[in-house]
Amino acid sequence: MDEAELNRWFDNNRIVLETAYLAGSQPWQQSGVGLRTPRTAQDWEVLRRPIADCISSSGTFLDIGCANGYLLECVLRWTQERNLQITPYGLDFSEKLATLARQRLPQYAGQIFVGNAWNWSPPQRFDYVNTTLDYIPASLHQAFVQRLLEAYVLPGGYLLVAEYLGKHTASPELKINEQLRQWGFSVAMVKASQLAHDPMGQTRIAAIKNKWP
Ligand SMILES: C[S@@+](CC[C@H](N)C(=O)[O-])C[C@H]1O[C@@H](n2cnc3c(N)ncnc32)[C@H](O)[C@@H]1O
Structure with a gap:
């Protein structure tokens, strides 16, 4: 994929997601659920608590693809229940969704960034970084994980790679933790959940501990 094709892929994805999310009325719909x-x-x-369940210490948390900020708000609440102090950060390539996230979390508005996770340079590295691979063309997934570990996650921190499945998503050949292991990443922890009333609604989070300096 050359640079022009890659940019077209991102532009198309941004328009499709932004249009669908902004049409939602519930906060989880404006985050794609x-x-x-x-x-x-x-x-x-x-479907989202497994992300908070991967967080075992206080620190910084970056949600890549933070949409309207609802996951950040919930992760703050779910970790506070365990007396953890999380400082939230968000990144989204949609200016409009980032604006909603800043409105939802006004005290952290300065920590919600607009940029494309593929080529954004973070101002700092984070203890926990949450992402999915859907944000990037499949041929670049492995390189994306490597780049996040090198540029986004603090040494000793965790990259949380989420896999969200449902009726409308294709079943992957390998589970996300198996895929990451096949690429040579060491998965330290896996947390998963499933809807009781709709077993196709599933979440799996594979956490990679960053050994990169
Ligand atoms: C499914 S929502 C994720 C919401 C929340 N983080 C979660 O896990 O539930 C996906 C969001 O990622 C954003 N996004 C997709 N590709 C991106 C990219 N390459 N860089 C930054 N944001 C991206 C979209 O604009 C959208 O708001």
């Missing part, structure tokens, strides 16, 4: 299959606040919690 329940747009085609109805979902409740409880469903959202089942």
